[in-house]
Amino acid sequence: MPKISIYVPDALYAEVRERGVAVSAVAQQALEQAVRRERNAAWRAAAAARAPRTSHVIDTSGLLRDVREEFGE
Numbered sequence: 001m002p003k004i005s006i007y008v009p010d011a012l013y014a015e016v017r018e019r020g021v022a023v024s025a026v027a028q029q030a031l032e033q034a035v036r037r038e039r040n041a042a043w044r045a046a047a048a049a050r051a052p053r054t055s056h057v058i059d060t061s062g063l064l065r066d067v068r069e070e071f072g073e
């Protein structure tokens with residue numbers, strides 16, 4: 001597994017050490033969340049850019065009314 005370095009302010013480092021925070025686990029979780037957010041944002045942008053599947057509006061209530069009239073309900 002590759003290693004990466006991160007820089008934090010001295011005060012934060014001291015508090016992390018004092019509290020025994022599992023830095024690697026926290027950083028890994030934060031990075032996974034950031035990647036997931038970016039992936040989702042890219043998917044939403046691509047979906048918004050796609051042309052609509054249809055430009056035709058279907059009158060479903062009208063269709064239902066026609067079917068009921070045809071079958072006598």
